Amino acid sequence: MNYHFNWSVLWSGQSGAWLLQGLVTTVELSVLAWLLALILGVISGALRTVAIPPLRWPAAFYVEFFRNVPLLVWMFFWYFAVPPLLPEPLREWLFDHGAEFWAGVCALGVYHGARFSEVIRSGIQSIPKTQFEAAVSTGLTMAQAYRLIVIPIALRLIIPPATNESLNLLKNSSVALTIGVAELTFQTRQIETYTAKAFEALTAGTLIYLILCLAIAAIMARVERRFAIPGMIAQGQTGEF
């Protein structure tokens, strides 16, 4: 092996600024996609547990179709196939405002929404059925029982698997480089292209991902303790709605 390390490429020239921009873009992309995924996941996850089949089926279709197709295909789909279907003014606005970024948000959010949905569904199903019955018997409608009782409890129960999925979302945001979003992996590769120092550039990018993941995991462990339900009412019990 004949390779000369030159770590200074990471802070000389533009590399530092590129890495920082990449990090910011990765975080922006992940946060927006995460919000979209959470909304879609909560709605479809809750719908999959209700007793009304016509409400269950579209949610099941969404989850099974989007979860079982590679994220990369969804990236291409949202970036290349969806814009031509949009009305002219909206399409022009999109291409003036970073269409690849918004396509990335949609692809990542919709794909992970389907995966969040399964986490939320299993959370809801782990709450004893009697909780729901008790809520309805106090006079709440079904929608109110879900909104005020079932979903808040489920969200507190699913913090560990949801953290795992959120980290997957963060890591998967790297796939957006395929449609030209200048996120962290994209910038890492750009540094390699400009400096021909692959080892240094990849080490920097890899370390940033590792630190991000470890930091989020540590924060979520605190959140989990903060929001733990005293007595863990639903531990070890399962009930089907």
Place this chain on the structure above:
Amino acid sequence: MNLQVVFNNFAFLILQGFFGIGKFAGGTLRLAIPAIILGFILGVFIGLGRLARSRWISTPATIYVEFFRGVPLVMVIFWFWFIIPTLLGKSLPEYSVALTAFVVFEAAYLGEIVRAGVQSVPRGQMEAATATGLARAQVMRHVILPQALRNMIPALVTQFIVLLKDTSLASIIGYVELTKAAQIVNNREIRPFELYLFIAVIYWLCSFGMSLIASRLQRE
């Protein structure tokens, strides 16, 4: 929506892209099947390594798993793509690079499946086997692993589905699998809606078919 483009390029997409039969050294299955087999073999060592009594074995195995689970697959693929030529002094074909990256990456996840599988075998089995006079390695090979493997099968099928979808990322270094094949056709035909939807359905059929198998195996 005009499905003509799909019919015209059906052979290329399926034979070349999915199976790897054609003039490109590609194919989704040709990458996914060796990757899961080799990854599983490496995963057995890593999973057992994490359970080893010696910290000199269990700590590196734990670091391996935590490292690869904290890094995006795209990053791992780039690592091998750029580092292999430096290490070997010559570049390897995309297939070898992609296969190496997938084996190393998947082994971290498969190692966890192996560990969970071994831990699911009741402790009494280990004690009973040791009492018959078998050495620790023999206990593992003849008593624990065969039973663990049975428990692992549903998780392994699920992981194979994940891997099958992940092979699409090999296209970023130019390996011609199903997604890259669709990209190639799309560059000529400019029919993204039909083409990407078609390959989405192909991936879906594979994943959904295998998840049915997984849930059947889970019941048995």
